[in-house]
Amino acid sequence: MEAVLPPAAPAGEPAAAASYGTRGAAYAALGLLWRDAPGDRRMAESTLRWVLSMQYDDPPGSPRFGVWRTRPGETDHDPNWREFVGCGLSLTQELFGNRLPEELNSAIAAALDRAAEGAAARRVAPSYTNIALMNAFLLDWVGNRHGREDLSRMGGERAAAVYRRFKDQGTFDEYNSPTYYGTDLMALSLWRQYASTSEMRNMGADMEAALWRDIAAFYHAGMKNLCGPYVRAYGVDMNSYCALVGLWMALTLDDPGLAPWPSDPAAMHPGERIYGPIFALIGSRVPDDALPHLRAFQGPRELERRFGNTQARAVIRQDWMMGAAALARSWDQHHPAVIHWIQPDTGSVRWLSLSGLSNGVTPDIADKSLVLTRSEGSDTIEFYCNAVGQPDEGLSSHAWKLQGMLLSAETAPGVALKTVEAISHPRYGPCTRIVFSLPREAKSGDRILRLTPQPLRGQRD
Numbered sequence: 001m002e003a004v005l006p007p008a009a010p011a012g013e014p015a016a017a018a019s020y021g022t023r024g025a026a027y028a029a030l031g032l033l034w035r036d037a038p039g040d041r042r043m044a045e046s047t048l049r050w051v052l053s054m055q056y057d058d059p060p061g062s063p064r065f066g067v068w069r070t071r072p073g074e075t076d077h078d079p080n081w082r083e084f085v086g087c088g089l090s091l092t093q094e095l096f097g098n099r100l101p102e103e104l105n106s107a108i109a110a111a112l113d114r115a116a117e118g119a120a121a122r123r124v125a126p127s128y129t130n131i132a133l134m135n136a137f138l139l140d141w142v143g144n145r146h147g148r149e150d151l152s153r154m155g156g157e158r159a160a161a162v163y164r165r166f167k168d169q170g171t172f173d174e175y176n177s178p179t180y181y182g183t184d185l186m187a188l189s190l191w192r193q194y195a196s197t198s199e200m201r202n203m204g205a206d207m208e209a210a211l212w213r214d215i216a217a218f219y220h221a222g223m224k225n226l227c228g229p230y231v232r233a234y235g236v237d238m239n240s241y242c243a244l245v246g247l248w249m250a251l252t253l254d255d256p257g258l259a260p261w262p263s264d265p266a267a268m269h270p271g272e273r274i275y276g277p278i279f280a281l282i283g284s285r286v287p288d289d290a291l292p293h294l295r296a297f298q299g300p301r302e303l304e305r306r307f308g309n310t311q312a313r314a315v316i317r318q319d320w321m322m323g324a325a326a327l328a329r330s331w332d333q334h335h336p337a338v339i340h341w342i343q344p345d346t347g348s349v350r351w352l353s354l355s356g357l358s359n360g361v362t363p364d365i366a367d368k369s370l371v372l373t374r375s376e377g378s379d380t381i382e383f384y385c386n387a388v389g390q391p392d393e394g395l396s397s398h399a400w401k402l403q404g405m406l407l408s409a410e411t412a413p414g415v416a417l418k419t420v421e422a423i424s425h426p427r428y429g430p431c432t433r434i435v436f437s438l439p440r441e442a443k444s445g446d447r448i449l450r451l452t453p454q455p456l457r458g459q460r461d
Contacts, residue, residue, distance in 0.1 A: 004273050005031050021071040022054045022081065024274035026088035031277025033096040041099055048092070048104060051085065052111050066111075066118025079122060083134035086115040087190060088278060090141045094194055095281070109146065116142035116151050126161040127308065129174040133162060133187035137195065144196035152196055159191065163203040172211070175307040176218060176323075177232040179272065182244020184211060186275070189282045205285070212286045215245060216293035217303055218314060220321055220340070223349050224260035227314045228323040228338025229363075231307070234269050234427050236338060236351045237386070241268035241427070244275055249294055251279055252286050258295060268429060313365035318460035319344075320405065320453050322370055324354075324363040330377070331356045337363035337370055343387070343404030344456060350387035350404050358382045360438060361448055369452040374442045380418065381436045381448070384425065388432035395420065395434065400451065410450040414439025 004020075005028055020028060025047050032044040056064040056077065068081040089108050097105050116139055124135045136159040143152025166172060174180050188211065191204025218227045225238050226245070235241035238260035250259035292298055303314045303323075314323030320341035327334045334356025343350050354363055359377035363370060372381065387403040388394060394401040397411040419435035438448060 004028065004276050005035065020271070020274050022051050022068045023070070023084040023088070024271065026051050026085045026092070027274050027278045030088055030092050030096070030281065033092065033099050034277065034281055036099070045100065045104060048089075048100070048108065051089075052107055055111050055114065060117065061121075064118075065121070066114035066116070068115075079118075080131050082115040082119045082122075083131055083138055086112055086119070086138045086142075087134050087187070089115075090138060090145075091190065091194070091278065091282070093145070094141070112138075112142050113146060113148075116148070120151060120154050124158070126158070126165045127173040129162075129172040130180045130183040130187065132158065133184055133191070136162060136200075137187055137190045140196050140200060141190075141194060156197060156200060159195070159200045159203060163207065166207055166210075169307055170210070171214065171305050171307045173231070173308050175231045175305065175310075175312065175325075176226060176228070177230055178226055178238055178243035178245050179234055179269075180232050180244075181211065181215060182246075182248055182272075182275065182279075185245070185248055185284050186279060186282065189284050192285070193282065208285060209287045212284070212290045214305070216290035217301070218316075218323075219293055220297060220316055221258075221293065221295060222297040222318070223321070223340055223342060225321075225340055225349060227303075227316050227321040227340070228335055228353070229312055229314075229325040229327070230333075230335040230338065231325075231327065232333045233335050234333070236335065236353045236384070236428055237340075237349050239349060240429060242270055242272040244272050244279075247272065247275060247279055248284055252284065252291075253294060268427060315365060315368050317453075319455065322365065322453070324365045324370055326362045326364065326375075327356065329356075330359040337372070339370065339405075339407075339451070339453065341387075341405045341453070345404070348404070350385075350402065352383055352385045352387065352402070352407075355382040355384060367452075369450050371447060372449045374438065374444055374446045374448050376444060379438050379440070381415075381438065383434040384428055384431050385434060386428070386431045388420065388434070404456065406454040406456060407451045408454050409452075410447075412439065412442065412446065412448050414441065415448055 029044040029047040032040040054069045056067050058064040064077045066082050067077050068085045119135050124132050126132045136155050139151045140155030188204045188208040192201050195201045238246050246260035250256040250261040300317045305312045310325050312325035322339040324337040327336045335353050337354035339352045341350050358381050361372040361381055362375045363372050399409055400407040416437045418437045421433050423433050425431050
């Protein structure tokens with residue numbers, strides 16, 4: 001927490017936390033009030049006043065009503081900032097309102113009223129998991145705290161809708177998402193501790209425990225990674241980017257060295273570090289049967305999960321793992337098929353990921369192999385990989401020789417290697433982009449490619 005909180009500053013100076021944007025500043029103010037060192041209350045007050053000044057002043061009925069700008073100079077609003085900032089301000093008033101001036105508390109309450117009314121009008125679908133969870137909490141908390149029965153009733157109804165969908169599927173729609181699972185756990189902890197009804201508190205506790213058990217099932221402690229596929233992810237290796245579920249693990253295990261939470265300030269997606277104060281303050285309950293999976297590899301397993309209309313399959317072994325699902329949307333946050341492995345001579349984590357923009361193929365796992373079949377869409381397949389040594393020699397129609405991994409390949413006639421180039425990806429960092437062209441005569445359902453891990457010496461199946 002100390003790494004992300006600003007130092008105390010003399011009265012009247014701008015809030016250093018403003019550099020994090022409004023969401024980060026709201027969470028930093030919460031951390032300052034919790035730390036409560038000399039000067040912290042003054043810094044928290046100036047930070048909170050800056051956050052309040054960043055709320056749009058559009059009238060009711062406007063799409064921006066109650067929304068906060070993400071940062072100064074914003075031109076396109078993000079409606080999710082009602083929930084992100086609103087949850088932080090709600091917790092600030094819940095726990096530390098007595099440390100703030102009365103007029104500032106009143107201003108926060110008025111801002112929360114606007115945010116909750118705007119959130120009520122938005123009608124977030126229960127399938128939009130992380131926002132739906134925060135939306136329900138914001139409506140419930142503001143409605144109960146401010147005597148708005150209409151808002152609290154709506155919060156309870158939306159909470160019940162998310163819970164019904166979760167119980168029906170056994171999972172969330174934003175499935176296996178290393179960053180958004182962190183937001184989900186935050187919202188569920190808020191439900192469990194601060195919701196106005198025992199029903200909502202119990203629903204939060206139930207989903208929180210179930211989510212941790214699913215995280216544990218897909219987590220490989222030896223690689224410090226969740227097995228794919230990922231419905232939403234900002235990276236492929238959790239050791240090299242800040243994924244919020246890794247922060248939860250670091251706090252839960254009380255040992256950052258055991259968790260996939262990079263200490264390197266140059267790690268990708270560093271803005272997530274600002275969640276440290278709010279996560280540490282509210283905590284999360286990890287079931288006793290899930291904890292061993294977070295500490296050490298618990299043995300090989302094969303998994304299947306359903307979310308929405310999609311089936312995900314995964315195979316997890318001592319030194320490699322892979323998972324796949326057919327994701328309907330063409331989106332760069334999708335990772336529909338991923339293989340991870342440990343390079344024997346270095347212990348490094350290596351990976352191969354099918355781009356979420358490769359909508360011309362459908363991935364699946366069958367007999368411990370990644371299988372791609374033709375579907376309607378683009379005429380190319382795009383992979384990213386951090387383990388390509390000599391690409392002109394290592395990728396053939398019969399085998400992919402990667403650093404630390406041999407993949408036997410069964411390639412359909414006409415599938416041709418088109419591009420192999422070293423790049424610096426904005427989310428993955430240095431890696432190799434691999435593109436194959438697909439034959440025009442291939443029909444929907446035709447098998448295009450089958451990749452099967454062949455463990456090398458020193459690797460265990």
